Amino acid sequence: MIIGNILIIDDEKINSETIKDTLEDVNYSVTLAANATEAKAIVKTQTFDLIMMDVWMSGQDGMSLLEEWMNAGFTMPVVMMSGHAEHQDVIKAIKLGALDFLKKPLHDILPLVRKFLSKQGIYKSEKVSGIDFDLPLKSARNIFEAQYFKHHLSQNNNNIAKVADIAGLERTTLYRKLKDLGIDKK
Structure with missing residues (x-):
């Protein structure tokens, strides 16, 4: 194995x-x-x-x-x-x-x-917030990031500038991440 x-x-x-x-x-x-x-x-x-x-x-x-x-x-x-x-x-x-x-x-x-x-949580097999820790790291991280950004977008009326500030990202980086994760910015 x-x-x-x-x-x-x-x-x-x-x-x-x-x-x-x-x-x-x-x-x-x-x-x-x-x-x-x-x-x-x-x-x-x-x-x-x-x-x-x-x-x-x-x-x-x-x-x-x-x-x-x-x-x-x-x-x-x-x-x-x-x-x-x-x-x-x-x-x-x-x-x-x-x-x-x-x-x-x-x-x-x-x-x-x-x-x-x-x-990195590789040796854990429990699930937290729907994330399966047996997934490859990239897949688990994408699930977490999608949940994270959807939460902050909904809490801040889809204000990209505010969410970028909360996440500590440049707006252009946030736009790219949202696109990569398939998240509608509206």
């Missing part, structure tokens, strides 16, 4: 293969991407419970990919990794929306992955 789907984005093949082998030994499903281009193609067709991404890669670096994804409303949880982490990189990654920042080489990866997935 698969207990979690993980994407590892790292151009250091030996590093990603080692993590993959360790995680697959205990029933995680692991997909590898060697660069940002591969990762973008993969996430278009698959959802993951956790994405572990290297900062320094050939082509587009991990930090700019994280920023690109977060600006587009990306909902899968991302953990950044680097062997040369500077304090400002850690702070930037967390501010952009990364769950954590790990220093490579990674030791004791299993407890870390379990911790990240338990934070």
Whole structure:
């Protein structure tokens, strides 16, 4: 039985293969991407419970990919990794929306992955407000966001500016989210 789907984005093949082998030994499903281009193609067709991404890669670096994804409303949880982490990189990654920042080489990866997935509710099977925690994270998050925005729109007479302020979003981002969730703004 698969207990979690993980994407590892790292151009250091030996590093990603080692993590993959360790995680697959205990029933995680692991997909590898060697660069940002591969990762973008993969996430278009698959959802993951956790994405572990290297900062320094050939082509587009991990930090700019994280920023690109977060600006587009990306909902899968991302953990950044680097062997040369500077304090400002850690702070930037967390501010952009990364769950954590790990220093490579990674030791004791299993407890870390379990911790990240338990934070995401992967190990829970109960339902809260109609959300099935056995769903992929993106699906559960979309259900929650739809309920959240419908509630605030109804409470505020469909005032987009007010709901954007409550949600801490720019209006254009809110419009995009509402469209993506199939919510009528009227």
